[in-house]
Amino acid sequence: MDFRVTEDQAALQEGIRSFCEGRVPVDALGGMEKQPLDRELHGELAEMGVFGLRLEESEGGVGLGMSEAALVFAELGRRLVTGPLIWSHLAAGLVDGAGSGECVVTGLDRTRASNEPILLEYLEGAGSVLVLEASGVRRIDAAAIEARAIATPLDPLTPLHHAAALPEGESIGDAALSARLRREGAILSAAMLLGVCESTLELAVAYGQQREQFGRPIGGFQAIKHILADMYVRQEQVRSAVYAAAATADGRGVGDVDRAVATAKLLAGEFALKNARACVQVYGGMGFTWEMPPHYYLKRVFVLQNAFGSADEHALTVGEGLEGDAG
Amino acid sequence: MPVDLRYSDADETFRKDLRAWLAEAVPAHGAPPPRNDWDARREWDSGWQRKLFDAGYAGVQWPKEYGGRGASLTEELVYYEETARAQAPYIGMNFVGIRHGGPTLIAEGTELQKQAHLPRILRGEEIWCQGFSEPQAGSDLAALKTAAVRDGDHYVLNGQKIWTSFAQKADYCEMLVRTDPDAKHRGISWLIMPMDLPGIEIRPLPTLLGETDFSEMFVEDVRVPVENLVGAENDGWRVTNVTLRFERGTAWAADIIELQRMLRDMATLAKHVTHDGASAWDDKALRREIGHLSAEVESLWAMVKLQISELAKTGVPGLGGSAIKLGFTELNQRIYELATQLLGRAGMSRSDVGELPGGLGSGRIVEKYLNTLSLTIAAGSSQIQRNIISERILGMPREPR
Ligand SMILES: Cc1cc2nc3c(=O)[nH]c(=O)nc-3n(C[C@H](O)[C@H](O)[C@H](O)COP(=O)(O)OP(=O)(O)OC[C@H]3O[C@@H](n4cnc5c(N)ncnc54)[C@H](O)[C@@H]3O)c2cc1C
Numbered sequence: 001m002d003f004r005v006t007e008d009q010a011a012l013q014e015g016i017r018s019f020c021e022g023r024v025p026v027d028a029l030g031g032m033e034k035q036p037l038d039r040e041l042h043g044e045l046a047e048m049g050v051f052g053l054r055l056e057e058s059e060g061g062v063g064l065g066m067s068e069a070a071l072v073f074a075e076l077g078r079r080l081v082t083g084p085l086i087w088s089h090l091a092a093g094l095v096d097g098a099g100s101g102e103c104v105v106t107g108l109d110r111t112r113a114s115n116e117p118i119l120l121e122y123l124e125g126a127g128s129v130l131v132l133e134a135s136g137v138r139r140i141d142a143a144a145i146e147a148r149a150i151a152t153p154l155d156p157l158t159p160l161h162h163a164a165a166l167p168e169g170e171s172i173g174d175a176a177l178s179a180r181l182r183r184e185g186a187i188l189s190a191a192m193l194l195g196v197c198e199s200t201l202e203l204a205v206a207y208g209q210q211r212e213q214f215g216r217p218i219g220g221f222q223a224i225k226h227i228l229a230d231m232y233v234r235q236e237q238v239r240s241a242v243y244a245a246a247a248t249a250d251g252r253g254v255g256d257v258d259r260a261v262a263t264a265k266l267l268a269g270e271f272a273l274k275n276a277r278a279c280v281q282v283y284g285g286m287g288f289t290w291e292m293p294p295h296y297y298l299k300r301v302f303v304l305q306n307a308f309g310s311a312d313e314h315a316l317t318v319g320e321g322l323e324g325d326a327g
Numbered sequence: 328m329p330v331d332l333r334y335s336d337a338d339e340t341f342r343k344d345l346r347a348w349l350a351e352a353v354p355a356h357g358a359p360p361p362r363n364d365w366d367a368r369r370e371w372d373s374g375w376q377r378k379l380f381d382a383g384y385a386g387v388q389w390p391k392e393y394g395g396r397g398a399s400l401t402e403e404l405v406y407y408e409e410t411a412r413a414q415a416p417y418i419g420m421n422f423v424g425i426r427h428g429g430p431t432l433i434a435e436g437t438e439l440q441k442q443a444h445l446p447r448i449l450r451g452e453e454i455w456c457q458g459f460s461e462p463q464a465g466s467d468l469a470a471l472k473t474a475a476v477r478d479g480d481h482y483v484l485n486g487q488k489i490w491t492s493f494a495q496k497a498d499y500c501e502m503l504v505r506t507d508p509d510a511k512h513r514g515i516s517w518l519i520m521p522m523d524l525p526g527i528e529i530r531p532l533p534t535l536l537g538e539t540d541f542s543e544m545f546v547e548d549v550r551v552p553v554e555n556l557v558g559a560e561n562d563g564w565r566v567t568n569v570t571l572r573f574e575r576g577t578a579w580a581a582d583i584i585e586l587q588r589m590l591r592d593m594a595t596l597a598k599h600v601t602h603d604g605a606s607a608w609d610d611k612a613l614r615r616e617i618g619h620l621s622a623e624v625e626s627l628w629a630m631v632k633l634q635i636s637e638l639a640k641t642g643v644p645g646l647g648g649s650a651i652k653l654g655f656t657e658l659n660q661r662i663y664e665l666a667t668q669l670l671g672r673a674g675m676s677r678s679d680v681g682e683l684p685g686g687l688g689s690g691r692i693v694e695k696y697l698n699t700l701s702l703t704i705a706a707g708s709s710q711i712q713r714n715i716i717s718e719r720i721l722g723m724p725r726e727p728r
Contacts, residue, residue, distance in 0.1 A: 319618025
């Protein structure tokens with residue numbers, strides 16, 4: 001057992017982090033609103049290996065595993081990087097040009113029967129749409145989908161389209177593939193939510209040190225300090241759960257992979273939301289303004305929470321897994 | 328490659344042997360004695376410790392030369408997993424010696440002190456207690472006043488301690504005393520105090536469980552040899568923090584595993600409890616709530632593994648122990664509270680009423696719930712842990728000290 005991140009992995013993480021800080025700084029978030037997909041950014045991310053990370057080198061990839069992918073996606077989540085990143089990553093090797101970034105791929109998880117409306121992220125600018133169903137995986141030409149843009153998406157950085165129905169498309173994989181992609185998608189979205197936990201804490205800590213009331217920094221008041229400490233504990237719980245899920249998916253875990261993944265996705269969604277809400281609170285009135293960054297994180301949580309299994313579904317998976325499990 | 332949770336072959340061999348040993352030793356040790364029969368409790372706790380020692384499982388991680396197994400941190404984790412799985416006797420009265428006093432001596436004690444105490448602690452021959460807290464020095468531990476004045480080759484102790492667990496049965500006490508009245512943190516020393524010295528008076532205090540697990544301890548002109556000083560005079564605060572920090576790596580491991588088991592028991596319990604012909608488990612909201620709690624337990628267990636991995640490779644534990652302590656103790660309360668509520672009217676009794684499946688006892692759940700209330704107070708309250716995290720990890724301004 002060695003649950004630490006290696007130096008190589010930390011270097012990979014650092015590379016993505018410094019790229020994001022330069023390319024999508026927090027104070028530029030406003031300018032990214034309601035923009036169509038940034039193809040240039042998508043291409044740069046592809047060049048950094050974000051999409052092809054887990055493809056073999058012979059297929060033009062980097063040959064790494066879910067653990068590395070989780071570290072990378074946590075960094076992308078931390079900086080609210082835009083685009084259908086998880087779907088394009090999952091499509092690498094399945095849809096031509098997805099790994100290299102030439103074809104932007106978005107997608108929809110319809111594994112669970114539901115009467116929810118069909119909402120697609122980043123449809124505009126995408127070449128293909130992956131659809132996960134219990135029976136298998138389908139690929140649809142994005143151009144073949146009739147949909148209208150939602151004028152006011154909750155997350156101003158994630159454009160949405162509403163479609164009444166989806167065309168048939170082509171089958172590109174069986175039920176097993178669909179289950180695997182969904183599991184990987186859950187880990188990556190949990191990783192992005194870990195990034196949200198980290199950045200909201202980082203913002204709240206900086207604001208706590210800088211903002212003064214009653215003649216001293218608000219971070220010196222216990223009511224604020226204790227909010228921050230709880231945010232830290234949640235962040236570390238999410239980190240440990242996400243790393244454990246990724247390790248288990250890579251075959252370096254103990255116990256059931258579906259349980260580990262449900263644990264990570266459930267906690268990541270819950271705790272990212274709590275941390276984002278806490279961040280708004282620590283900012284006071286500033287936290288309720290559009291100009292300040294906290295609300296972007298809070299809104300992104302709802303996008304990530306509604307992908308690859310809801311909190312309710314994962315909570316049931318973990319809860320029901322206890323049944324008859326005599327350890 | 329890492330981010331690896333798997334145990335090595337050596338770990339698994341250790342597990343296999345230990346599991347086989349526990350399968351016979353645990354049932355053979357019998358049922359625990361009544362909680363207020365102190366002689367029987369000491370005998371039971373020490374007897375188990377002795378069996379561990381004879382089988383080579385005492386002090387898994389302690390150096391071999393002092394009677395330990397000299398094994399790795401991961402083997403210690405396996406030890407916790409297997410003893411929890413087998414429902415082996417709780418560490419009980421040996422807690423302070425094994426988790427506190429011993430590790431402090433290993434890190435800071437003289438060769439003589441180590442040889443005098445470590446093997447005896449491991450064999451269950453020495454019970455230790457902890458004389459830290461005082462009536463006016465709880466969270467603000469460094470405000471302690473019990474005085475130790477040098478007189479030739481002895482310190483003469485006067486003052487009062489409180490909340491001293493198992494004081495009535497202990498042979499030694501890790502005693503924090505004031506050796507410099509003009510300094511605060513730098514005027515404290517760490518002494519090994521034999522409990523049979525004249526001038527020590529123990530007055531048991533009933534806990535909210537009605538048991539006398541802790542006591543007030545008065546010391547009047549108690550003469551402790553100077554050679555019982557651990558670390559330098561006035562350096563006791565640092566010594567204390569060394570132990571506390573090293574302890575936090577694995578201190579809660581056993582309890583977290585215990586909690587995983589409790590959640591499985593809770594599923595069993597929820598299936599048993601019925602209202603209007605439907606079981607509590609039929610309620611999806613309850614299954615989800617238990618799922619949430621279970622996910623939190625799993626994440627804390629992964630945090631322990633992260634902490635252990637860092638400790639194993641760098642030898643320096645991070646500050647993360649505070650986060651694990653805070654997260655675990657708060658979660659522990661929520662879980663037992665839910666279990667007690669699930670019991671419904673049976674939860675009004677501290678002795679078992681009605682028949683529960685799977686060897687569960689309603690009374691035991693209620694008692695455990697009551698006990699969870701102490702964990703968010705003892706060993707640095709939740710509020711103190713939050714102060715530590717926000718100040719030392721996140722860099723917020725410090726509280727008055
Ligand atoms: C079951 C049990 C066993 C124990 N066994 C031992 C033992 O064997 N040996 C020993 O020495 N001690 C023992 N203790 C004592 C324990 O360490 C103290 O109870 C603990 O340190 C808290 O101190 P206190 O009780 O004086 O509470 P106080 O310090 O008076 O705290 C009261 C409340 O104020 C809060 N508070 C205090 N200071 C701050 C602050 N700066 N910021 C925010 N909130 C604050 C606390 O969180 C708490 O909620 C035991 C306690 C229990 C419950």
